[in-house]
Amino acid sequence: MSGSHLHSAALMGTVVNIQVVRTADQALDRLAPDAIERAMNWFRTVESSCNRFDPSSEVRQLSRQIGVAVPVSAILFEAVQFALAVAEESDGAFDPTVGVAMEEHGFDREYQSGASTASGVRERGTVKYRDVGLDVDARTITLQKPLLLDLSAVAKGLAIDLAARELASYGHFAVDAGGDLYAAGLNPHARPWSVGIRHPRETDQCIEIVQLSNAAMCTSGDYERRRPADDGGHHILDARTRESPAAVASATVIARSAMVADALATAAFVLGPADGVQLLERSGVMGVMFTPGLERFSTTGMAGAAIFPNA
Amino acid sequence: MIPAPPESGPPPVMPEPPAVPTVTLEPLKKVRTEKVQKRANPKTVAAEVPALVAVTPAPAVAAEPAAVPATTAPTVEPKPVEPPVPPKPLLKDGTYSGWGTSRHGDIQATVVIENGRIASAYIAQCLTRYSCSWIAGIVPQVVQRQSAEVDYVSGATQSTNAFYYAVLEALSKAK
Numbered sequence: 001m002s003g004s005h006l007h008s009a010a011l012m013g014t015v016v017n018i019q020v021v022r023t024a025d026q027a028l029d030r031l032a033p034d035a036i037e038r039a040m041n042w043f044r045t046v047e048s049s050c051n052r053f054d055p056s057s058e059v060r061q062l063s064r065q066i067g068v069a070v071p072v073s074a075i076l077f078e079a080v081q082f083a084l085a086v087a088e089e090s091d092g093a094f095d096p097t098v099g100v101a102m103e104e105h106g107f108d109r110e111y112q113s114g115a116s117t118a119s120g121v122r123e124r125g126t127v128k129y130r131d132v133g134l135d136v137d138a139r140t141i142t143l144q145k146p147l148l149l150d151l152s153a154v155a156k157g158l159a160i161d162l163a164a165r166e167l168a169s170y171g172h173f174a175v176d177a178g179g180d181l182y183a184a185g186l187n188p189h190a191r192p193w194s195v196g197i198r199h200p201r202e203t204d205q206c207i208e209i210v211q212l213s214n215a216a217m218c219t220s221g222d223y224e225r226r227r228p229a230d231d232g233g234h235h236i237l238d239a240r241t242r243e244s245p246a247a248v249a250s251a252t253v254i255a256r257s258a259m260v261a262d263a264l265a266t267a268a269f270v271l272g273p274a275d276g277v278q279l280l281e282r283s284g285v286m287g288v289m290f291t292p293g294l295e296r297f298s299t300t301g302m303a304g305a306a307i308f309p310n311a
Numbered sequence: 312m313i314p315a316p317p318e319s320g321p322p323p324v325m326p327e328p329p330a331v332p333t334v335t336l337e338p339l340k341k342v343r344t345e346k347v348q349k350r351a352n353p354k355t356v357a358a359e360v361p362a363l364v365a366v367t368p369a370p371a372v373a374a375e376p377a378a379v380p381a382t383t384a385p386t387v388e389p390k391p392v393e394p395p396v397p398p399k400p401l402l403k404d405g406t407y408s409g410w411g412t413s414r415h416g417d418i419q420a421t422v423v424i425e426n427g428r429i430a431s432a433y434i435a436q437c438l439t440r441y442s443c444s445w446i447a448g449i450v451p452q453v454v455q456r457q458s459a460e461v462d463y464v465s466g467a468t469q470s471t472n473a474f475y476y477a478v479l480e481a482l483s484k485a486k
Contacts, residue, residue, distance in 0.1 A: 006428040010401065010479035017430070017463075099364050179466035198466030206464060216463045250463055 005032040012156055013044040014178030018163065021172035021188050032170065039163035039175065041258030046162065049076040049156035051115045052099050052148060059110035062141060063099070063121050063148045069133075069140035075158065077139050080132065083154045086263045087129035087239075090279055093265035096130045096178050099148025102237065121148045128239070131157075156180055157218060157262025164258070175258075180218040182258045186311070192307055195223065201289050207290065211305040215257035220269040221250035222292075238270045247272040248292075249292045254306045257283040273297040402427050402485040409480025420477030426483050432478050468482060 005020040020032045049058040049072075058076045072080075078280055083096035100123050123146055132149070133142035143149075156177050163175045164182045172185030174193055175270030178300050183193035192213040200221050216247065220236060222244070238245045251269040255261040264283055268276030280287040280299045286306060288298040402424045411418045419436040422429055 006426065008427075008429045008482070010482050015478065017428070096344050174463060176463050179464060181463050183463070193462045196461040196464040202338060203466070206461060218466045221466065250466075299390060 005029075005036060006038065007033070007036045008043060009040050009043075011040065012159060012177065014156070014179070016040060016043055017174075017176040018167070019176075020170050020176045021169060028169065035167055035170065039166040041158045042162035042166060043159045043177070044074055044080075046155050046159040049073050050079050050151040052150055052152070053104075055117060055119075059149050059151060060119060062143065063119055066146050068142050069135060069138065071138065074139065076142065077134070077208060078156050079151045079154045080141055080149065081134055081136075082158075082259060083149075083151060084134065085127050086154075086267050089283065090192040090267040090271055091126060092240055092281050093238055093270045093275075094153070094263070096127050096149050096151055096153070097127045097131060097147045098237050098239050099215070099250070100218075101239075103148070105237070109248050113143075119148045121146050123147060137194065153220075153266035154259055155257035157257070157285045160216065160258035160262075165240075180216075180258060180262055182216040183212040184214055186213065192305065193227050194212060196207075197252050198250070200292075201204070201294070206293075208288070209304070210254065211307065212254070213306070214308040214310055215254055215256060215289050215306040216261040217252060217306075218258060218261035218265045219250055220250040220265040222246075222248070222269075223250070236266060236269055244269050246270065247291060248276065249290050249294070251276060251287065251289045253280060253285055253287040254302075256308060260285060320460070334408030377443055400480065402429075404486065407481040407484045409477045409484065410481065416475045418483055422481040422485070429478075429482075432481075 002190055003022050005022065006013055006017070008017045010016075011259050018036045020036060021031045034081060047057075048054070051057045052059055052134055053268055054060060058073060062070055062076075064073065078186055084092075087095045087279060088212045092258075095185070099119065100121050103118050127145050127147040131144040131147060134140075135142070157180060160175050160177055160180060164173075167175070167184070170184075172187070174181060174183045174187075179198065181195065183195060187193045189201065190262050191212040194209055195212050195217055196209045197217075197219060198221070199205040199207040219303070222236070236244060251265045253261040253265040253268065255264065260283070264280060264287070268287060268289060270276075271279055273291060274297070275288065276289055277297050277299055281301075285301050286302045288296065288302050292298055337397060347471045404424050404426065406423050408419055411420065417436075420432055421435045422432045424430065
């Protein structure tokens with residue numbers, strides 16, 4: 001066994017673990033810690049663009065400019081563009097304009113300090129993803145109404161993808177951000193990465209195990225990020241009702257990209273088992289969902305292994 | 312199931328790749344293109360998997376050079392994997408504690424770093440209105456299981472939890 005370079009850091013509201021399998025190329029191997037640090041920095045970069053809890057973030061600055069085409073970074077543009085695409089695809093069940101609704105449900109605090117970071121955005125009437133305009137050529141975003149974007153379902157996946165790109169030359173590595181992850185190549189035992197799906201009720205156990213190579217796996221669960229109000233709700237809202245959906249306990253998606261897997265896991269979670277699986281099938285990804293009663297729903301392509309060729 | 316969008320004509324489910332953003336996002340554009348192709352044949356993914364499983368051969372960068380069959384003409388003389396330079400531990404080994412605060416109370420976490428990685432993390436003290444047993448359930452999520460059976464676990468994050476911030480504070484002391 002050849003071992004790995006390992007590094008953990010607390011980033012983007014979770015603990016990020018990066019593991020790079022040691023390579024026989026000693027020059028490359030020696031540079032691995034630096035590459036890992038650069039990979040970690042992508043999480044900081046994405047967070048500075050997309051973190052709705054940080055008043056100085058790009059997404060918060062955007063919410064202060066209503067009706068104006070605002071030039072934004074490539075990262076924010078990519079995150080918003082993809083979130084809107086998934087909103088369209090899920091018929092608005094998933095919708096990144098739920099930022100204010102999330103604040104109303106108590107997700108308005110910087111938990112490290114306990115200080116309120118509420119945006120102060122006052123919505124007028126209902127807001128929907130169609131109130132966000134994009135100009136691809138000018139790379140601008142226009143908020144047609146006062147609203148706050150919540151990019152929590154795409155930002156972490158985007159950061160994982162960027163970190164993975166940073167490490168691509170190593171071929172064999174894993175980027176894990178608190179249970180959303182990308183696994184490249186083979187593990188230190190020269191086998192595909194073995195990734196468990198957390199049991200949504202016995203959360204110290206796995207409900208099933210999948211072999212991954214060059215694939216991302218992301219899970220949305222009702223057991224994560226319980227609401228501060230402690231009223232049985234959780235951190236995922238159905239944008240159409242502004243309530244937490246209750247039909248799904250966890251939704252896991254496997255895709256080539258973590259951003260795709262992350263967003264579609266959330267969208268499938270909101271849509272419920274039947275429509276959720278349909279969405280995943282349509283999108284050409286694999287997925288498995290469990291209801292609170294542990295009934296299992298999956299795409300036809302969902303198998304015990306997702307081994308993709310190197311991108 | 313995809314209703315035609317009322318205001319605009321073309322109903323492409325995923326956007327076209329962005330015109331010319333920065334190079335940074337190149338791989339994501341590739342993914343998107345590929346998704347479109349896959350949609351044309353939704354069975355592609357499923358069909359690919361068994362074949363590729365069978366094909367998965369020795370890794371290009373052999374993790375265990377000894378396993379490479381001698382018959383293959385190695386382009387590079389396989390050097391013994393003997394990394395003389397140990398990876399720079401980015402977290403210092405040791406045991407650290409930190410406090411996390413939420414509106415519901417405070418939690419003290421203790422984190423043990425071994426070989427630069429979080430080996431374990433547990434609640435040392437719990438002064439919240441949640442029960443300690445409820446919070447204890449989320450502790451394993453901080454530490455990846457390192458059994459032979461599972462490399463990683465896909466699950467949930469606990470960003471709003473005081474425990475996370477207690478771990479964060481502990482980790483900051485380990486730098």
